[in-house]
Amino acid sequence: LNKPEWYLTQVLMWIGNHAKFLDDKIQPILDKAGSSVNAGLEFSRALVMLILEKLAADIPCLLYDDTLFCHLVDEVLLFERELYSVHGYLSSLPSCMHILSEESCFQRWLTVEKKFALQKMDSMLSSEAAWISQYKDITDVDEMKVPDCAETFMTLLLVITDRYKNLPTASRKLQFLGLQKELVDDFRIRLTQVMKEETRASLGFRYCAILNAVNYIATVLADWADNV
DSSP states (O other), rough: OHHHHHHHHHHHHHHHHHHHHHHIIIIHHHTTTTTTHHHHHHHHHHHHHHHHHHHHHHHHHHTOOHHHHHHHHEEEEEHHHHHHTTOOOOOSSSOHHHHHHHHHHHHHHHHHHHHHHHHHHHHHHHSSTTSOOTTTTTTTTTTTTOOHHHHHHHHHHHHHHHHHHOOOOOHHHHHHHHHHHHHHHHHHHHHHHHHHHGGGGGTHHHHHHHHHHHHHHHHHHHHHOOOO
């Protein structure tokens, strides 16, 4: 259960190793017979179906172990990325995202994603470098004077988007968007709390850093507004 990468990698190897044989030897036979079947895709689809069976059996066993469950989700997402980008798998075919979209699994994924995002926010705001810009010494790069915590937070949101963007249904994607909106609001509250501590020094370093953080986040969210 703690090594889903073993069978996921094995399947990717099988797909890669058989590609030339299927294209050179099997596909011409299918073409000659007037079949519309793509040998490589059909081979990949059959192997993915085996993975779906395996996942359906494994997920109930690790649903409430945060570490194992997170590791499984991470490995499945890596597998999906390679399946589509390297092996030309089609989104119309069965995929692991359908298993991750099933109710009990999906709600657990959302819960765990939120838990780890909040932990990340705790650590980024308690860091000594939280209010310092990574690029403070490079003027042409750092016009917005973005503090490290704001940049890390927006990277966190971007990573979450990247993880859920291939979910098969819009309703599931919207639930993840709801989580992101919660995180933005949580970050806003945290910034407000820090700001209240700094009101006596409103031209101080940290107070200005908070204003720069807010400006940066608002600007990036506006840029993302065109992303359906």
